[in-house]
Amino acid sequence: MTEMPGIMISAPSSGTGKTTVMLGLLRALAEDGLHVQAFKSGPDYIDPAFHQAASGRASFNLDSWAMGSELLAAISKQATGAEICVAEGSMGLYDGVATHGQSGFGSSAETAQRMGWPVVLVVDISGQAQSAAATAMGFQAYNPDVPFAGVILNRCASPRHERLARLGMDRAGLNVLGVLPRRGDLTLPERHLGLIQAVEHPDLEAAISGYAAFLRENVDIGAIRAAARGQMPTQATAQLPAPPAQRIALARDAAFSFTYPHLLEGWRSAGAEIIPFSPLANETPDAGADLVWLPGGYPELHGGTLAAADKFMTGLKKHAETRPVHGECGGYMALGDALIDKEGARHQMAGLLGLVTSYEKRKFHLGYRRAVLDAPLPGHGPETALRGHEFHYSTILEQPDAALAKVADADGNPVPETGSYRGHVSGTFFHLITAEQGA
Template sequence: MTPGLVIAAPRSRSGKTTITLGLLRAFARQGVRVQPFKAGPDYIDTAFQSRASGRTALNLDSWSMPEPLLDRIAAYADDADLALAEGAMGLFDGAPAMGESGTGASADIAARRGWPVLLVLDVSGQSQSAAAVADGFRRMRPDVTIAGVILNKVASDRHGRLVRDALERIAMPVLGALPRSASLTLPERHLGLVQASEHPDIDGAIDRIADSVAAHVDLPAVRAIAASARNPARNAPPLAPPGQRIALASDAAFAFCYGHLATLWHAAGAQILPFSPLADEAPAADADIVWLPGGYPELHAGKLAAAGHFLEGLRHHARDRAIHGECGGYMVLGEAIVDANGCAHAMAGLLGLVTSFAARRLHLGYRSARLLAPVGNYPAGMRLRGHEFHYSTIVAQPDPPLADIHDAEGRRLDQSGSRRGRVTGSYFHLVAPATGRHGEAAA
């Protein structure tokens, strides 16, 4: 079984993504087949991982996914030489209540798969104290193994020696130490990194990161600490697709569709028909459902408003077939998007929704939903798990609600999506069907 490990850290912005990308590209240069994963519901990092490794990166999320689905997705590493899973936030950070198979913490994935953790320590502003942090993480959960650390943002040789000596005293292996360098950062915007498809020189940036990682990290030692998975793939039930011919919007404005969805929908017999609204392409005329994922439509609102072929294609499809929008896709199905400058851009008008970025407010967290109306082949009453992450606010939403939606602690939320005929949408990003194992919070 393919050995794997988890790249984690005590907190966000420690350098997990940078080091993961560097490892993926450095190993790929050596001919090592590395399967990348991202713990949690992040939909931006996976695109960078796919570019760095040459393989489709997939999410593993213990709050949204039942154990058989986790194992089935992890099994996509079976034809690789190594599995690398990048953590989210801090190693033990997750939802306050249990989900399908855990709290969403990266530690759940490490424990479930039996993969050891390589801890990335940002040592800027500290030296010997880094050993106390590493030792505390090593003792936190007995079912999670901290196999070693990589030091990041080391200021000087002396600084590195002080940290290494302290870690040596607690018998914590140091597998590498990266010097502080502004050139190894990637550009960001309000939802995280700028998308890989928008980076002006994505391969050059990843190559520079890989050069640094290869020069300062013991790559053979990283492979040596990886361990074979504890749980083989189970016979998870097929991930039912919302239609058999799915027109899937896919470009810089509609990029936030989790990779496992299209992969498993296709495995269940669905045909995926990608199209680009930004290129003014209409959805396939013979699709039985149009799926508009989230993304950054607010950055392209003027271009989308002028994409007559795309908008008319949506309106034609909506006469007798299903359309569903998630987050940014939901906003495009509405009457208008108001940008940060207060300028309104007319959208498809298939829902009465009007959204605005003029008064930004963060909405973030796990979500459970019970459908009040069908979404394509998904029937009313179906329960789903997912995630919400956006800054837009609702100005108008006159249509009936689409779903009862709750947060991770089971509290009902006002933002319930909306529906009009066969057109549906919500801010909810689908991750997986729910099993209802943990009460209403799982419903």
């Protein structure tokens, strides 16, 4: 183990304001001249881009369900050169799945315990006062092995409200690191998958600067820095995932952006060339690429533009004649025959697969996925076991091609979204995180 001080920003549940605290703290620490390494606990692929905008340094996911100890060690090495790590939790501190994964159940508490990072619990005290202390005390006592730094009280209505809430925290023996007054403008825009993407925010820099100023006024940032503890796990064999090809044409724009940062870093560090292109701008994938990769994103918001992108579609089809093309979630839908948007309009997609999906008939699909391949996926052969995560609202109307994999949820229950393949083209609804260790 190598010393690497850090903290975990978590909360009792989603919607408590921890992302606002996270972004403001990252920017404030960076403004103070610190090299700050951000992490996201869990399988979120939107928050890391916000973290990078706030800190000026790429952020990475740490996921104890999907990732084995070697990959967790390899990702934690991205903190080399940083002076402090700040991790943002997912959902509530102890929320995970029921079945043990590669290294755990996927909770933020597991990440904090593994790394030795004390938890800063963001508690929404609206509608309560002293009672908030009982909640916070329960989170501290639930697992005494999880290090605990203190609490930030959010959405405080008045000085009287603060006094009462502090009385409760004092009685519970909890360190209050800050109190944030209620402000309606301290929220990030959202849509059906959660936050909008960082590139879509109308004025992200001003928002993050405002969060930092707000935290400086109301939070003891020095106390948070002093509370930071932890260590970086070291393993001699720890490596990031290898690239699936040498020259990778990667779709990258507002419709296709959901790729886990550790994958791209692994591809680059192994010497692969990543060549971005924009389907929305009607750009073609590089003619010399060995592989075209279409990440997930929001193609349903751009169906008409994609359907009219004739140069992109022609270049994609030409590539698929001789070389592999793979799509994840939104990318998979774009490879299909058609996409029906929420208004019921049908948009012709690439037609490289027979998949037809609809947002008019919405159904929520969320959760970890374990897939055992029936056919090759770029970079992985048949019978390889993969770990990933699925998060979308689309409904499959037609899927006539052969199944790509046997797919199950975290508890081993089969799911119908098996992915599919035809010729050199493959697609999945899950976003790839890693192959299982030993697979």
